[in-house]
Amino acid sequence: MSEITAAPDDLRDEPAGPVRQLRGNLGVAPIVFMVVAAAAPLGVIGGVVPLGLASGNGAGFPATFVVSTVILLLFAVGFTALTPYVGEAGAFFSYVRTALGFPAGIGIAFVALVSYVAIEAGVYGLLGPAGAVIVELFGGPALPWWLFAAAAFVVTTFLGYRNIQLSSRVLAVLLTAEIAIVVVLDLVIVAQGGDHGLSSGIVSPNAVLSGSLGIGLLFALISYVGFEATAIFRDEARTPERTIPRATYVALILIGVFYAATSWALVSGWGDDEAVARATDSGSTFLADTAQRYIGVVGTDIxxxxxxxxxxxxxxxxxxxxxxxxxxxxQRDVLPEPLSHPHATHGSPHLASLWISGVVALSIVLAAVFNLEPAAQFYTWFAGTTTVGFVVLLIATSLAVLVYFARDRHGYSLWRVRIAPALGLVGLAIGLILIVANLGDLVGGSTVLGWAIVGLLVASFAVGAVVGTRTQDKVVEKS
Structure with missing residues (x-):
């Protein structure tokens, strides 16, 4: 392949003005920690895996992580090929803007913003009760979930205000710890040979195709939300043309191998039939029960x-x-200009961070005031929004890759910019169909709520496209 030079093709729709840019020196490892932490590996193993075993394709569910990883790696082939031609941080919306125009890019940006704020707010609905469990575990009183959510919110707001390196160090420590304990559990299960031999479901066509493969694939795909955020750290990365692609591939492979291997080990720990039965009857304690069986009370507490x-x-x-x-x-003057001024000392998007904190705080307060059940309602509703938005963003970016390289492959192979992105797009389209078809069940059995989520995302794109068109028109008038 010929040498690729970062050179955005068309900057005529960019608003004039001073450069407002973040600062940082992130390498591959810190970015990988950032995006893998967003995927919440331990949260997936403890929450999504039991759901996939119970409602999806049973003992064959670990194989759906392999399928999902392949689909997303196909996506990443085109995504990383376009990276050198996207000269701005902004992840998906920058990629879409580069290929499909400014209005479409801003529309996708609004979808992305709604999706990411939704999952940030929603996860507080899981964190709050988890904090309460820890206090009770060590003999403390029963406390309301929102107290723990509020404490975590304060720490998050502080770290978000500071330099990105501080957040990356915190995430590195937390992520290393959670992966280490699960790897220990996996190794103990495998060393003991599981309950009565290691599961063959991950490679058995009969097991993989059993039950509901569609539901299994749905739960697998939503477990990767966050991996694609590597490109948003472009301005804070060293040599982003190399760092971003490498971080994307490393994050995807790390997540995929971890999910597939651990879910297989958990199934092996009980045996195929028993694992599905336990995931169905006591999914919320499935991971803890497995841990207590193989690494004892101390391991379970950890x-x-x-x-x-x-x-x-x-x-x-x-x-x-x-x-x-x-x-x-x-930076594009789509949102108020002051939000694009980095902190003079930390080089962080401090005002933008505070703006996001304000929206999230309002969500938590409303959930507490209206007495929403933190996991079954607050988290589930917001996670459903993110799930649909996530796949829509991937599809839009895949289309952007295909359109950008349609006439000029810029020295890339057909596989890199046409075949792989097209195959990834097909897989993602199937995933979106499955998600929308089962969205009512995903958000608590409400078809109306499911369609409301779809409507919210459609409206977000429409509003963003209109704002993008007006912003672009103002730029044209000024020029």
Whole structure:
């Protein structure tokens, strides 16, 4: 492949004005920590995996992580090919803007912003009760969930205001701890040979195709939300043309291998049929029950604490991503211009971060005031919004890749910019169909709520496209 030079093709729709840019020196590892933490690996293992086993394709569910990883790696092939031609931070909306125009890009930006703020706010609905469990575990009183949400919110707001390196260090520690304890559990299960031999469901066509493969694929796909945020840290990365692609591939492979291997180990820990039965009957304690069986009470207590810190790491990661979306939009003068001024000392998007904190705080307060059930309602509703938005963003970016390279491959192979992105797009389209078809069940059995979520995202895109058109028209008038 020929040498690729970063050179955005068309900057005529960019608003004039001083450069407002974040500062940082992130390498591959810190960015990987950031985006893998957003995926909340321990949260997925403790929450999504039991759902996939119970409602999806049973003992074959671990294989759906392999399928999802392949689909997303196909997406990443085109995504990273376009990276050198996107000369601005902004992740998905910058990629879409580069290929499909400014209005479409801003429309996608609004969808992304709604999706990321929704998941940041929603995860507080899991973190709060998890904090309460820890206090009771050590003999403390029963406390309302929103107290723990409020405490985590204060810490998140502080870290979001500071330099990105501080957040990356915190996330590195938390992520390393949560992955380490689960790897220990996996190794103990495998070393003991599982309950009665290691599961073959991950490679058995009969097991993979059993039950509801569609539901299994749905739960697998939503477990990767956040991996794509590598590109939002472009301005804070060293040599982003190399760092962003490498971080994207490393994050995807790390997440995929971790999910597939751990879910397989958990199934092996009980046996195929028993694992599905336990996930169905006591999914909320499935991970803890497995841990107690294989690594004892102390191991279970450690996992309980790290589950809480995993959720906090997820919140902090999405807060950083959402803040940078706001910062990037204000750089384009789509949102108020002051939000695009980095902190003089920290080089952080401090005002954008505070703006996101305000929206999230309002969500938590409303959930507490209206006495929403934190997990079954607050988290589920917001997570449903993010799930649909996530796949829509991936599809839009895949289309952007195909359109950008349609006439000129810029020295890339057909596989890199046409075949792989097209195959990824097909897989993502199937995933979106499955998600929308089952969205009512995903958000608590309400079809009306499911369609309301779809309507919210459609409206977000429409509003963003209108704002983008007006912003572009103002730029044209000034020029």
């Amino acid at each position: 996992i309980t604490v790290l589950y809480f810190t995993s959720l906090f790491a997820c919140i902090l990661s999405f807060h950083n991503v959402a803040s940078r979306y706001v910062f990037a939009l204000s």
